[in-house]
Structure formats: structure tokens, C-alpha cells
Amino acid sequence: MSTDFFIPDPEGQVPNAEGYFGAFGGKFIPEALVAAVDEVAAEYEKAKGDPAFAAELNDLLVHYTGRPSPLTEVKRFAEHAGGARIFLKREDLNHTGSHKINNVLGQALLTKRMGKTRVIAETGAGQHGVATATACALFGLDCTIYMGEVDTQRQALNVARMRMLGAEVIAVKSGSRTLKDAINEAFRDWVANVDSTHYLFGTVAGPHPFPALVRDFHRVIGVEARRQILERAGRLPDAICACVGGGSNAIGIFHAFLPDEDVRLVGLEAAGHGVESGEHAATLTAGEPGILHGSRSYVLQDEDGQITEPYSISAGLDYPGIGPEHSYLKDVGRAEYRPVTDDEAMRALRLLSRTEGIIPAIESAHALAGALDLGRELGPDGLLLVNLSGRGDKDMDTAARYFGLYDAPEGDAK
């Protein structure tokens, strides 16, 4: 089996030594975490040069995760997208049900190399938490997952999965009680327990080296997809769609296509009830540069630099920040970012379910909604690649309430 799944960015141009992607990134952390973050960076540099690390990770990606993930053409769905051809990169078929496992396995191996025995992580939708709890079970590591209280309720299935896997799940009750606050609480834990504990950060945000490190572990998505779509469609896609919360699945599929300048990279942000409503998580559409969770990037904030509370029906996208590389790609014009409302995403979720027999995560449904629009813009000659970052099992309670699928009186049909 091929062993080229773990391929750190061969260009190596960004970030620079200080962790900057243009004006974004850096390392805005308290002194107490400097040694730990530097240790992660140093260990990752060593691991990158160690063939045994790549071999162990590649073996896990093939025999545990199930890579490569398939590329599925969705013809019936595409009839609703102006007739463009649409292929889905099926990260939902990975073990644990989303792309998150790619990064988690890489960082779990780093945790072992650093000799740490305990892992903490934040989670929004619960997919990163489930993947982390899974890897901790596999490697025999203690595991604590921080999750906003709002999210523990709307993603209760994933809370049960994490606990079944042996992780402790702590419901965070501060702030907006969502992903942002879970990250705050994980940082507080890390400061106090840094000797024994690795913070297994789940997205391409946070202080350097996390944005580059997490990206590298997800590059496999785009590396595979590029090869697969050339085989299947005979050419590169006109555009790639991926949802962005923190931005990990989007960077993962975008990155191998960065040199292909004719391929449009389109990130779909959660617009919640609409950007104009103020109830949204559309950071790149409505935010401004600031510092949140250790790096400079676009953030949703007020004029005093207070972070404003985001909103999305999707727990995984309900975040007022964004990975710094996305801010960079936006500002240099290499990627574009569009808002998708709750309603648009939920319509796309139902459409894919009913035309293709694939129930996507609500997060991924934002990318599908974007693809429907882009397909109509491109017309019948268009070719689209969509990252189906996760499966929708975890969202069935939210979807059932949204669409009124429960028997009365539980239903609350729209």
C-alpha cells in the first residue's frame, strides 16, 4: 500500500519561522505555555524528518482510518446545481466519521514521542472530541474533552461516544458555552498541567505551530482528491467547496491545489440567521483582524476588542475565529469565502440525503449549499469538488426537530 499519506507541505513557504502567514498567525501565548508550545514545535520538526514516524502514521491511516477515502460522484444531487458535475471527497467514511481523525492520529503519535501521558482537547460538534477519545483509547492515554454546554446538548450522541471510549467530558458553562469557551477552558487546564499533558488542538488555529502542524496532517485529503479527480474526470475541478469553522477540513483539501491557480478555493462560513441579523459565525465575511486563542487572524469582535458571541445551527462552525492561513488566503485573493445560512445548509442536507442516500454533517452541508450555488454559476460544463468532512448521524436530533421528523407532539416543523 502507498505510504505517501503524510506529506508535509513540500513548498515550505508559509508560515515563516515566527509562525506568520503574511500578517496572520504568530504565537500570542502566556509565558507559562511557551516551553510546552516550543516542545511541540521541536518534536514535530524531529518527527517530520523521521521515516519511522511517517511509516507509523501511514500504517494507521490505511489500516485504522481506512484511507484513502473514496471520491463519489453525485449525479442526482448535481441536477439541482445547474447540471455541473460534482464529486464528494468522502471524509465522512473515515473511522470515527469525519476528517478529524487525520490530525488526531498524528498528534497522538507526537504525544507519545514527547512522553506525555494525558491529552486534553476542545470540541464543538464532538467530532474532534470523538476522534481524540478514540486515539487515546488506542494508545492508552488519559483523555479529557472540553465541550461547551450548549454543544453537549445539541451533540449528545457524541458526548456518549466519548464517554464510551473512556474519556472524561467536561461541559463548559462560561461565556457563550460553545467552542470558543471550550478552547478557553482547555488552555486553562494546559497551563496548570503542562508537564504531563498535551493539548491536542483540533483545528488550524491557535498559536504556532498548530496552524501548520494540523494542516500538514490534513493535507492528505487534498493530495488524494487531486489524484482521484484527475483519474475520474480527467481534469482539475473548477472549484473546491469546503465548510470553514476553524478551517481544518478546508485547509486539508485546499492545500494540494494551491499551486493550481485556475482552481477556485471556496470556503463556506456559517451565516446562521443571516450576516445582517448579527447572529452568525461568518468570521471572514464580517470579522476584522485581532487576536484570539493565540494567533492573529480575522475574529468577530467589537470596537473594544471583546470577542462577540457567534451563532450557528452547526456546533462545529459556531466559532468567532478562523485559522490564520485562511485569513492569509483571503487577503492575497487565493481563496474566497462565502456565507451560508442555517436554512440553506439544512436544505442542502436534506437534498443530499434524498438524492444520494448520504446524510452529511450539518457542517459539511454548508459546503454542499455553496456547491449548489457555484454549480449554477458555472453551468453544465462546471466541475466541482466538495469536501464531505463528516457524516450526519450526530445531527439527527437537530435535523429531526428542524424538519419535524419526530412524531407529535415532539415535532416542531418548519
Add this chain to the structure above:
Amino acid sequence: MSGNIQLLNEALATAKAENRAALVGYLPAGFPSVDEGTAAAIAMVEGGCDIVEIGLPHSDPVLDGPVIQTADDIALRGGVKIVDVVRTVGEVHAATGAPVLCMTYWNPVDRHGAERFAEELADAGGAGCILPDLPVEESAGWRAAAERHGLATVFVVAPSSRDERLAKITAAGSGFVYAASLMGVTGTRASVGAQAADLVRRTRASTDLPVCVGLGVSNAEQAAEVAGFADGVIVGSAFVKRLLDAPDTQSGIAAVRGLAGELATGVRKR
């Protein structure tokens, strides 16, 4: 108008001359309201604090434990703005003559503009700023603004800081060095970490700046213990807790004054 870094240096020198540690008290602005927060900070000085830190509340206080998180939350829900924080600094300094620093996270200052914030803080009579999530490597812009406006830049060092980093950090700082007594967030602790004395010793090896110890100190006994090896004792959450636990603000302010008195006795028992 220039900021009061000199006043801060003098307060620390006076304590040293009196063969005791300086007492530094922290309260966030706007808690429980802007005016009551100002009154409570004034009471800290009346009770015996030599130096005051006024917190600029932040929506995401990742280095604070539950006590200061709660206070920040109350202040922000009450609508506290940066202009109110600067006014609090000015009024506490004017009423007491004590040096007053601002402590906050970097994003509010960055968003407001480092130059603008330094100018406004100095104009209000502020003595300096503590920005615990702004590492020395990212601090050049802020330090230039602070220096232009006569403000101290107090850096935090931690038990995990290696000696070469201590040298780099203390070389960039002014006023004093804030030594975190333990690895963790703000909040009272049953005992102050044994790591604190070692950190102070290692920090002194790299700088002549006074070294003040914070995190976990809440009573006179701990203050006396820390005063045995440090130039200053920093107390925050214990003051905030007095206000949170009080049945009304007036008795809370009286409790703040009382705690400052106990701690002031402690720092003189080295």
C-alpha cells in the same frame, strides 16, 4: 503628559528601604459597577496597598480562574468600556497618589491601538501595563509606545521559564517583573507553590528589577511567606472574592479594606 513609571519605581524603592515587600492589589474595572469598582480600588490603598492593578475585563480571560472570570463577566454585562477603565485608573491615582497599572489581554489594546491606549493611560496618570498573553517576541510595538508615554511594561515569568528566556524577558521589561508563583490560572490556593522562591532566585540572577510574586496569595500568612523572598506580593482573586461574597457593595468594600490591612501587616513580617 507622561505616565507615572517613576512613581512606580519609587513605591518599590520605598518598600525596599523599609525592609519589607511592596503590596500590590488587583481589581477589575467596572466590577460591580464603574464607580463602585473605583471605590473598592481606593479602599485597597487606604487599607495598605502600595501599588494598584486595574483589570481591563476581557470576554475571553484564558489566564483567569473562576473568580476573576465571574467579575469580568459582571463588568462586561454592565457595559464597561475601555474609556471607563482608563477613567478608573485616573480616579484611583488621583484619590490615592498611588501608582496604578492596567492589566489586560492583548486584543483589547491591539484593537484600541497600542499608541492610543498608551497615550490615554498616561494622560490618566497610569504607571504601566501588564499584558500576560503578549510574549516578549511580539511586544516591540507596545514597548515603544509605552516608553514614549512614560509607562512601565511589566512582563510575567513562570516556573517553566528557562534561564535564557528569563534574561530575554527581563531585559525588555520595566517597573518590576511579575513572577507567577505556580503553573496555573489566577485564583486563591491553599499554599503558594515552592516553585516561587526558586523562580525569584533565578529571575534575580538576570535582572536588577524588583521581582513581585502573584497567583494564589490570599492571606497575611502567605503574604509574609512570599515577602520573605520577593520584592512584592500581588493579590487579586482574594480581593475580588471579598466583593463577590459580600451581601452588599458597602460591606464588600469594607472587607477589601480589611484584607488590604491584613496583607499589609503580612508583607512587613519578613
